[in-house]
Amino acid sequence: xxxxxxxxxSRTILAAAVLLITxxxxxxxxxxxxxxxxxxxxxxxETTWFGVAGKTWGAVFATVQSVHxxxxxxxxxxxxxxxxxxxxxxxxxxxxxxxxxxCNRVFDIAMITLVATGVFMACGVAVKIYYLPVYWYKMLGLxxxxxxHYFVRNPVLAQDLENxxxxxxxxxxxxxxxxxxxxxxxxxxxxxxx
Amino acid sequence: xxxxxxxxxxxxxxxxxxxxxxxxSYYMYNWVESTHVLTLMVSLGMLxxxxxxxxxxxxxxxxxxxxxxxxxxxxLVGFTVMVxxxxxxxxxxxxxxxxxxxxRIKLVLMLGLLINAVLFHRRMSEAxxxxxxxxxAPRNLRLGAMFSLAGWSVVVTCGRFIAYDWFDxxxxxxxxxxxxxxxxxGQTRF
Numbered sequence: 001x002x003x004x005x006x007x008x009x010s011r012t013i014l015a016a017a018v019l020l021i022t023x024x025x026x027x028x029x030x031x032x033x034x035x036x037x038x039x040x041x042x043x044x045x046e047t048t049w050f051g052v053a054g055k056t057w058g059a060v061f062a063t064v065q066s067v068h069x070x071x072x073x074x075x076x077x078x079x080x081x082x083x084x085x086x087x088x089x090x091x092x093x094x095x096x097x098x099x100x101x102x103c104n105r106v107f108d109i110a111m112i113t114l115v116a117t118g119v120f121m122a123c124g125v126a127v128k129i130y131y132l133p134v135y136w137y138k139m140l141g142l143x144x145x146x147x148x149h150y151f152v153r154n155p156v157l158a159q160d161l162e163n164x165x166x167x168x169x170x171x172x173x174x175x176x177x178x179x180x181x182x183x184x185x186x187x188x189x190x191x192x193x194x
Numbered sequence: 195x196x197x198x199x200x201x202x203x204x205x206x207x208x209x210x211x212x213x214x215x216x217x218x219s220y221y222m223y224n225w226v227e228s229t230h231v232l233t234l235m236v237s238l239g240m241l242x243x244x245x246x247x248x249x250x251x252x253x254x255x256x257x258x259x260x261x262x263x264x265x266x267x268x269x270l271v272g273f274t275v276m277v278x279x280x281x282x283x284x285x286x287x288x289x290x291x292x293x294x295x296x297x298r299i300k301l302v303l304m305l306g307l308l309i310n311a312v313l314f315h316r317r318m319s320e321a322x323x324x325x326x327x328x329x330x331a332p333r334n335l336r337l338g339a340m341f342s343l344a345g346w347s348v349v350v351t352c353g354r355f356i357a358y359d360w361f362d363x364x365x366x367x368x369x370x371x372x373x374x375x376x377x378x379x380g381q382t383r384f
Contacts, residue, residue, distance in 0.1 A: 062358055066351035069234060073350070076235020077243045080268065091264045094256050102253040106243070184235060188228045 015151040019144065026140075038130065045126035054124020061124050064117050071113030072184055078106040079180050083173035096169075100157050107149070132193050138186035145179040197376040200292050205383060207288040217286035226286070230279035237272030238346055240265040248339035250330035257326045262318060289383055295361045295375040300352040307345045314338040 007013075025031055045051050054061045082103035084090035091099050122129060129135040153172055156164060207213055217223055246252035247261045284291045291297050317334050325332055331339070359365065363377035364384050 058358060058360070062354055063351065066347075066354045069231070069350050069354060070238075070347055073234040073238035074242050075239070077239025077241075080236060080239055081243055081265065084268070090268060091256070091260065093264075094260060098256060099253070102256065106246070106252050181232065181235070184232055185228060188231050189224075192224045 009155075011151040011155050015147045018147060022140070022143075039127075042126040042130040045123045048123055050120050050123035051126060054120060061121065064120050068114060068117040068121060071110050071117060072187075074106060075110035075114060075180065076184070078103040078110055079176060082107075083177050086169045086173035096161055097157070104154070111146075129190060132190060134186055134189045134193050138183060138190065141179060141183040141186055145176075145183050148175065148179060197373070197378060200376055201289070201378050201381065204288040204292040207285060208383070213285055213288060216282065223286055226279050226282050230276060230283060233272050233276045233279065234350070235272075237269055237276050238350070240269035240272065241342065241346065244269070245339040245343045248331040248335050249343075254329035258328075258331055259318070259323060259326050290362065291356070293363050293376045293384075294356050295371065296352040296355040298374065298376070300349050300356075303345055303349050303352070307342060307349070310338055310341050310345065314342070 025034075046055070054064070081091065082100045085092070085094070085096050085099040153176060156168070156172060161169065215222075216226070243252055244262050244265055247254070247256070247258055253261060284297075314335065317338065321332055321335065330336060361371060361375055362384065363372065363375060363381065366372040366375065366377060368377070368379055
């Protein structure tokens with residue numbers, strides 16, 4: 001079985017491999033070719049129902065932006081409460097496992113909201129964002145964050161935390177806060193660019 | 195009269211050197227605005243967790259009073275940063291901001307939400323701890339949480355709408371909306 005060959009850290013190793021492949025891709029000439037090849041897809045996005053609605057009705061676009069921000073607030077709450085608990089700064093009188101697992105549910109709902117509204121918003125301004133480097137930084141950050149959350153952080157937290165090095169938990173919490181605030185900041189910066 | 199007074203104060207603020215410097219500085223203005231938006235993750239993030247806990251929709255098996263007590267401090271820190279950056283944003287563009295219908299709705303709602311928060315805390319201490327381990331809070335606390343969730347969602351929406359020029363004074367004819375937004379007939383600065 002491939003999973004057993006990689007030992008108990010199979011998902012972590014796979015996530016690291018994906019990260020390395022992504023870095024190799026980013027630094028190679030293949031990136032430019034793929035970027036050029038994606039233009040027709042982004043042009044098509046603007047012709048979809050979402051794209052037309054986003055471009056035609058400014059109020060709809062602005063309302064979806066607001067829902068996106070509300071999803072961001074919820075994601076921030078879930079991340080800060082869970083990671084704050086791992087860092088022993090908030091909810092210290094509640095078991096870590098309980099806080100993290102309950103916050104994960106909130107995180108998932110926030111993520112679904114953010115992706116759904118994000119796709120709608122992207123359709124309305126697809127060609128514009130295609131040419132914005134900061135949009136691609138955000139997508140890279142989002143992919144790294146999602147991989148980290150689901151394939152590194154969650155498997156570690158699924159173990160008995162008494163057997164996990166406390167510094168690893170703290171480092172993971174700091175990394176999680178940093179990656180999600182970076183994704184949010186690059187998202188905000190899209191609005192200032194172009 | 196009220197609108198004229200607000201307009202005069204806005205003009206006075208707009209004439210100050212720091213206001214011009216702030217809104218003319220691409221990076222400084224954007225940093226302040228980004229901080230204002232990103233602090234949502236701290237302030238509203240914590241507030242939403244508290245409200246959702248009261249409704250039994252998040253962390254239902256963590257005592258409600260623990261959630262409210264422990265998340266209060268980071269929430270207040272977030273709100274403080276948000277208020278400071280919000281005031282700076284207003285100061286950077288005072289005339290347009292003071293004549294935004296969305297800004298006015300936002301401020302009135304925030305006042306209502308502040309009263310709701312005070313009432314919520316009072317009701318919480320009156321309710322005692324008998325319900326603490328229950329997944330849902332008593333009815334009056336749930337109503338407060340629902341009002342808070344809905345109110346802050348509208349505040350965020352109004353905040354987002356401020357960026358759009360749908361009801362800016364230079365595009366509106368005199369009338370109810372124009373007067374609610376605080377437009378002054380014959381004004382030359384926007």
